[in-house]
Amino acid sequence: MKMLIRKITAPSLALSLVFALCVISFGSHAAPALRQRRTVTLLLINGRVFTADANNSVAEAVAIDGARIVAVGSSREIQLRFSGARIVDLRGRLVTPGFNDAHIHFAGGGLALMRVDLTEARSLEEAKQRVAARARELTPGTWIRGRGWDHTLWGGAWPTRKDLDEVAPNHPVLLQRVDGHVSWANSLALQKAGITRDAKAPEGGEILRDASGEPTGILKETAAGLVERVVPPTTRAEQQEAIIRALAEAKRYGITSIQDNSGYETTKLYRELMREGKLTVRVAEWQNFDDSVEELKRQRTEFASFKDDPLRLRLTALKGYVDGTLGSRTAAMLAPFSDDSTNSGIPRRSPEELTRMIIERAQAGLQIALHAIGDRANRMALDGFEAALKQHPVRIDLSNVTDRSQVGVSSPRHRIEHAQVVAPSDFARFRTLGVIASMQPAHAISDKRWAEDRLGEYRVLGAYAWHAMQSHGVRVPFGTDWPVEPINPYLGLYAAVTRQSTEGDPAGGWWPQERLSIADAIRCYTAESAYASFEEKEKGHIAAGMLADLVVHSRDLLTIKAEEILQTEAAITIFNGQVIHERDATPSRAARRLRPSMNKREPPAQL
Numbered sequence: 001m002k003m004l005i006r007k008i009t010a011p012s013l014a015l016s017l018v019f020a021l022c023v024i025s026f027g028s029h030a031a032p033a034l035r036q037r038r039t040v041t042l043l044l045i046n047g048r049v050f051t052a053d054a055n056n057s058v059a060e061a062v063a064i065d066g067a068r069i070v071a072v073g074s075s076r077e078i079q080l081r082f083s084g085a086r087i088v089d090l091r092g093r094l095v096t097p098g099f100n101d102a103h104i105h106f107a108g109g110g111l112a113l114m115r116v117d118l119t120e121a122r123s124l125e126e127a128k129q130r131v132a133a134r135a136r137e138l139t140p141g142t143w144i145r146g147r148g149w150d151h152t153l154w155g156g157a158w159p160t161r162k163d164l165d166e167v168a169p170n171h172p173v174l175l176q177r178v179d180g181h182v183s184w185a186n187s188l189a190l191q192k193a194g195i196t197r198d199a200k201a202p203e204g205g206e207i208l209r210d211a212s213g214e215p216t217g218i219l220k221e222t223a224a225g226l227v228e229r230v231v232p233p234t235t236r237a238e239q240q241e242a243i244i245r246a247l248a249e250a251k252r253y254g255i256t257s258i259q260d261n262s263g264y265e266t267t268k269l270y271r272e273l274m275r276e277g278k279l280t281v282r283v284a285e286w287q288n289f290d291d292s293v294e295e296l297k298r299q300r301t302e303f304a305s306f307k308d309d310p311l312r313l314r315l316t317a318l319k320g321y322v323d324g325t326l327g328s329r330t331a332a333m334l335a336p337f338s339d340d341s342t343n344s345g346i347p348r349r350s351p352e353e354l355t356r357m358i359i360e361r362a363q364a365g366l367q368i369a370l371h372a373i374g375d376r377a378n379r380m381a382l383d384g385f386e387a388a389l390k391q392h393p394v395r396i397d398l399s400n401v402t403d404r405s406q407v408g409v410s411s412p413r414h415r416i417e418h419a420q421v422v423a424p425s426d427f428a429r430f431r432t433l434g435v436i437a438s439m440q441p442a443h444a445i446s447d448k449r450w451a452e453d454r455l456g457e458y459r460v461l462g463a464y465a466w467h468a469m470q471s472h473g474v475r476v477p478f479g480t481d482w483p484v485e486p487i488n489p490y491l492g493l494y495a496a497v498t499r500q501s502t503e504g505d506p507a508g509g510w511w512p513q514e515r516l517s518i519a520d521a522i523r524c525y526t527a528e529s530a531y532a533s534f535e536e537k538e539k540g541h542i543a544a545g546m547l548a549d550l551v552v553h554s555r556d557l558l559t560i561k562a563e564e565i566l567q568t569e570a571a572i573t574i575f576n577g578q579v580i581h582e583r584d585a586t587p588s589r590a591a592r593r594l595r596p597s598m599n600k601r602e603p604p605a606q607l
């Protein structure tokens with residue numbers, strides 16, 4: 001039947017459609033044409049399906065049965081071959097593979113959501129109202145944590161414990177300023193920490209006091225630690241709550257896979273949620289590079305004993321750190337910072353020690369993902385990977401480097417996380433060694449304000465250089481580093497395509513030669529990310545046999561103006577073949593109108 005339909009001509013196709021419709025109206029007896037249509041769980045029709053395959057091909061319709069895609073093609077072809085228990089008429093909307101965030105701190109992001117967010121508070125009153133709202137939600141005695149306040153937006157005077165006592169007298173409250181260097185506590189929190197008028201600030205800290213010598217509630221630098229040490233550690237229930245909140249965010253943004261920094265122990269929480277049917281992302285969890293090989297193996301053995309579906313929950317890379325950050329000038333640089341001539345940053349360990357650890361873990365067959373920001377840190381990681389490769393040679397196919405899908409096919413797929421500042425001569429080494437450059441485009445538009453001061457005009461050319469990476473044949477998966485940056489993947493796509501702030505600065509983009517096409521940026525967030533966790537044969541592009549993780553976008557990313565990417569939302573998120581999120585679950589009038597080719601006796605659920 002399949003083959004027949006492909007071969008028949010357009011007029012005879014029209015005839016068979018008429019025949020099929022007649023059969024529908026005469027009931028279910030003697031319906032040879034329909035009987036041969038396979039019933040599947042979900043059909044998406046009349047869309048623009050960006051497959052993210054090697055040719056970036058675009059189709060119209062997708063047939064899904066259970067957790068897998070069974071066919072991709074034109075709407076007509078798909079409807080002739082399949083009937084859907086549910087049919088979604090996309091009305092021309094764009095479908096892509098679900099987003100795969102290749103670098104995220106999922107549990108930490110969820111915890112941040114549970115804290116009071118004061119970043120948008122424009123007045124002291126607004127900040128107090130947010131704390132009041134949280135106090136109403138939480139039982140008295142529970143700590144209220146929050147962050148993001150900025151008193152310079154409220155006239156410049158420090159707020160006090162009394163402001164918080166007014167709205168939350170029965171909850172200890174501790175709120176971090178936007179820069180993380182000052183905390184604001186209420187009276188109950190000060191009392192629990194033993195901060196009285198006699199208390200002394202620790203070295204490197206300050207307790208602000210009023211005219212009578214009483215602490216005001218403002219604690220600078222290390223003084224905040226006096227309160228932090230009496231805050232109870234996060235409970236298991238809170239962590240679970242955090243992950244549930246993070247899952248709600250992920251589905252809202254069309255994120256169906258994460259590569260996660262939460263750590264091995266968190267897999268136990270993910271497993272519980274999976275068994276309850278609540279885990280709506282695929283998780284590739286990371287272990288700690290600093291753990292001993294014995295401990296890493298013990299975790300792997302324990303993990304394997306649970307016999308999870310590896311496509312839902314798996315252990316992939318070991319996450320380690322080579323250096324710090326550019327913002328705090330702790331990134332390890334080959335030469336001093338341009339705005340601090342005595343400082344070249346701080347590697348976490350010596351090159352020899354790093355290489356020894358890489359070799360030991362690579363020999364155990366483990367994929368390694370190293371945080372490296374500075375050009376020196378990136379070189380140290382590459383040197384370590386090269387040494388490991390020399391000890392255990394793996395054949396890397398470089399015969400056809402123009403075909404990115406072939407690069408590093410047989411490599412251990414070690415990764416450098418961020419790969420933020422790279423010496424130009426090192427780009428090619430990523431490709432030669434099969435090392436993945438796992439990048440977060442939103443970092444570039446957050447950091448560009450000061451990155452050039454730190455780096456100078458020469459080194460900045462190798463900074464956040466995702467296009468240079470790609471043109472050297474390097475695999476570049478995209479992620480967010482949430483909660484460092486927002487979880488929103490549309491912000492990442494926008495940053496990758498424009499290299500402009502959300503306000504559009506600078507015109508034309510910051511080092512615009514590093515901009516990507518939107519199609520390439522989507523591929524980085526889907527197909528490239530799947531490669532980074534060894535799952536490119538299961539997900540990351542839309543084709544028959546692949547997992548049915550898809551997102552329907554509210555706007556056509558492929559054709560809209562770049563600034564409109566920021567207004568785009570996930571209209572529908574499909575995970576494992578199930579619709580898990582619908583932005584507007586109320587069908588519009590147009591959507592309720594049935595198309596003539598659909599079975600009128602069983603109106604399909606539509607959007």
Ligand SMILES: [Zn+2]
Binds near residue numbers: 103261
């Ligand atoms: Zn991170």
